[in-house]
Amino acid sequence: MVTLVLPRLISFEGTGRRAASVTERNIACLRSTYWIVLLSGFLEPVLYLFSIGVGVGGLIGDLALGDGRLVGYAEFVAPAMLAASAMTGALSETTFNFFGKMKFMRLYEGILATPVRPIEIALGELAWAMARGVLYSAAFLAIMVAMDLTSPARALAMLPAAILIGFAFGALGMTISTLIRSWQEFDLIANGQFALFLFSGTFAPATAYPQWLRWVVEVTPLYRSVDLTRALSLGPVGWVQALDVLYLVVLFAVGLSIAGRRMTGMLCK
Amino acid sequence: MDALIHARGLVKRFDDFTAVDGIDIDVRRGEAFGFLGPNGAGKSSTMRMIGCVSPPTGGVLRILGLDPRRDGPAIRAKLGVCPQLDNLDIELTVRENLTTYARFFGIARRVARQRAAELLEFVQLTERADSKVEPLSGGMKRRLTIARALVNEPEMVLLDEPTTGLDPQARHLVWERLFRLKQQGVTLVLTTHYMDEAEQLCDRLVVMDGGKIVAAGSPRALIERYSTREVVELRFATGSQQAYAEKLAGLGERLEVLPDRILLYVADGDEAVAEVQRRSLDPAGVLVRRSSLEDVFLHLTGRTLVD
Numbered sequence: 001m002v003t004l005v006l007p008r009l010i011s012f013e014g015t016g017r018r019a020a021s022v023t024e025r026n027i028a029c030l031r032s033t034y035w036i037v038l039l040s041g042f043l044e045p046v047l048y049l050f051s052i053g054v055g056v057g058g059l060i061g062d063l064a065l066g067d068g069r070l071v072g073y074a075e076f077v078a079p080a081m082l083a084a085s086a087m088t089g090a091l092s093e094t095t096f097n098f099f100g101k102m103k104f105m106r107l108y109e110g111i112l113a114t115p116v117r118p119i120e121i122a123l124g125e126l127a128w129a130m131a132r133g134v135l136y137s138a139a140f141l142a143i144m145v146a147m148d149l150t151s152p153a154r155a156l157a158m159l160p161a162a163i164l165i166g167f168a169f170g171a172l173g174m175t176i177s178t179l180i181r182s183w184q185e186f187d188l189i190a191n192g193q194f195a196l197f198l199f200s201g202t203f204a205p206a207t208a209y210p211q212w213l214r215w216v217v218e219v220t221p222l223y224r225s226v227d228l229t230r231a232l233s234l235g236p237v238g239w240v241q242a243l244d245v246l247y248l249v250v251l252f253a254v255g256l257s258i259a260g261r262r263m264t265g266m267l268c269k
Numbered sequence: 270m271d272a273l274i275h276a277r278g279l280v281k282r283f284d285d286f287t288a289v290d291g292i293d294i295d296v297r298r299g300e301a302f303g304f305l306g307p308n309g310a311g312k313s314s315t316m317r318m319i320g321c322v323s324p325p326t327g328g329v330l331r332i333l334g335l336d337p338r339r340d341g342p343a344i345r346a347k348l349g350v351c352p353q354l355d356n357l358d359i360e361l362t363v364r365e366n367l368t369t370y371a372r373f374f375g376i377a378r379r380v381a382r383q384r385a386a387e388l389l390e391f392v393q394l395t396e397r398a399d400s401k402v403e404p405l406s407g408g409m410k411r412r413l414t415i416a417r418a419l420v421n422e423p424e425m426v427l428l429d430e431p432t433t434g435l436d437p438q439a440r441h442l443v444w445e446r447l448f449r450l451k452q453q454g455v456t457l458v459l460t461t462h463y464m465d466e467a468e469q470l471c472d473r474l475v476v477m478d479g480g481k482i483v484a485a486g487s488p489r490a491l492i493e494r495y496s497t498r499e500v501v502e503l504r505f506a507t508g509s510q511q512a513y514a515e516k517l518a519g520l521g522e523r524l525e526v527l528p529d530r531i532l533l534y535v536a537d538g539d540e541a542v543a544e545v546q547r548r549s550l551d552p553a554g555v556l557v558r559r560s561s562l563e564d565v566f567l568h569l570t571g572r573t574l575v576d
Contacts, residue, residue, distance in 0.1 A: 018342075021372040028369050029360045106356035112322050113350035114373035114421075115342035268322050269283070 015123070018116045022124025023131070025111075041092060042136050045085035046143060052203060053077035066207070071234060078149045079233035080202040082140050082158060083225035086133045086165040087196070093129035094173030095189055099180060101125075102263070112267055119260030126170045126256065133166030134159070150233045158232045161245075165225040168248040171255025172221065178262035196222040201230075221251055273298055273333055273425050273456055274319055280327035281314045281480075288314035290480035291328065296425075301457040303471035305464065305562060307572065311480040312460035313353060316429045319458065320350050333424060346374060349418030349426040353433065353460075355410045357402045363413055364389065364398040367420050374421040381420070388416040392446060408439025415446065426450065428459040432466060444469055464562035476566060483569045488562055495568045496560035497522050499538035503531045503545065504554035513550060520544055525567055530554075534564070 057073030101107040108121055141155040200222035206214050217223050228244040231237045274296035281289040289311040296302045304312040317323035321337040321344050332344045358366050364385050371381035389395045392412035418426055432440040451457055461467050467474050468488045476484040505513045514526045521535035535541040538557030
């Protein structure tokens with residue numbers, strides 16, 4: 001639903017309108033078999049939540065938070081899965097799909113012959129990636145509430161956080177796509193993504209790592225995202241979370257401007 | 270505004286390679302203007318600059334009276350572009366390719382649907398409207414690309430080698446549609462390395478070679494200026510061309526020796542053939558034809574257009 005409403009919401013003239021027309025193109029594709037891709041993106045975090053959060057969690061029992069409170073392992077893992085699924089949704093759209101459109105489908109070449117500019121393609125694709133992320137996130141949050149892993153109010157607060165995470169990772173994915181040369185290099189991206197998924201305080205608190213590794217982990221984007229969603233889900237929310245938001249906003253802005261500039265260089269030679 | 274395209278000393282350089290080397294062009298409203306030249310002459314680079322997707326390296330370029338460096342989106346809103354290689358959206362149907370493209374121009378959905386229906390009719394693809402793009406033939410894809418270029422009712426349509434790679438029948442269908450557009454008053458700018466295409470479609474053209482314009486004018490004027498009225502093509506046994514060429518000396522205004530034949534440029538073809546026979550040369554094949562742009566190109570560059 002969100003994907004259908006969204007383009008209209010930002011349907012003002014100029015850049016927004018043109019970027020929305022790019023998003024709209026993706027919606028037109030949706031009518032074919034694209035929904036299968038959407039479904040798989042949704043299933044992944046749900047499977048992790050059940051297998052690790054609930055399954056492994058049963059063996060682990062309760063976990064002590066930084067402030068000494070005890071929470072169930074599934075409660076601990078769930079907000080991290082939310083952040084991770086926002087990341088996955090955004091990245092799969094802006095790396096694999098975006099790269100294919102740019103390099104092999106020659107799709108953007110056709111679009112650039114119209115008034116639409118490279119940065120507007122990037123924005124439109126990003127809006128699409130985000131719309132997709134919102135869909136995953138909303139569904140996942142509903143499951144969290146149903147399983148009593150968080151409260152409905154907290155779930156509502158987590159939705160915009162998930163959107164921001166989607167935007168930030170989408171912009172990052174686009175930048176990567178403009179730097180990458182071949183499909184083979186995507187294996188590296190997948191590895192990197194998986195490493196982020198495993199180590200960003202998702203399954204264990206970063207305090208479990210040695211000090212040096214902790215520092216590395218804490219500056220990665222998924223860690224900042226998990227920190228944000230977990231604080232929103234379990235509390236307390238403080239200045240650190242404001243920093244998380246700032247981090248993600250900067251990542252988005254820098255990523256988008258680099259991607260737009262590199263697209264211009266590549267497609268408008 | 271008298272010129273839709275106005276270029277002076279236009280240059281396009283890629284690193285140390287100069288693709289377009291200082292060309293002057295003026296294209297007027299309603300005319301069909303052609304760039305004729307072999308591959309690598311700089312035609313496509315010029316077209317991309319005109320289409321405002323490639324910034325000029327140097328010189329003056331005004332499109333529809335505007336500056337492509339500054340007003341790219343505003344200019345592109347009024348252009349239709351049919352690229353050399355089809356870049357249709359393979360994830361969409363034939364009809365959606367038109368309606369989605371219309372949205373990039375900000376055309377309302379209802380108008381887009383209506384225009385798509387009209388254009389599909391125009392390029393004779395109505396029956397394939399709900400088909401995907403992939404199974405279409407080369408000619409159909411090209412027609413769809415042309416329809417897509419018309420979706421914003423452009424003031425000027427840019428066609429980069431519109432019939433390259435099509436079989437003769439498909440080519441004629443494309444020509445016929447383009448001719449109809451021209452009759453409707455649409456300004457056409459096209460590149461080609463087919464002389465017959467240039468002769469059929471263009472009111473005026475420039476001959477390009479090595480990034481430069483080597484001649485300009487109407488097809489007829491170019492032929493009159495750079496060639497003779499008729500051409501005699503003589504074929505001799507392989508390897509003996511040069512020897513025969515010497516024996517043909519003095520016949521006609523000019524003589525070109527190609528790998529597979531000798532061309533005699535003459536005012537009267539039949540008379541020249543009679544003279545060839547008087548000299549008791551016995552060619553394996555004789556053809557008398559009217560001069561074409563191919564001859565103009567050969568004269569100007571010493572090379573044939575299509576190898």
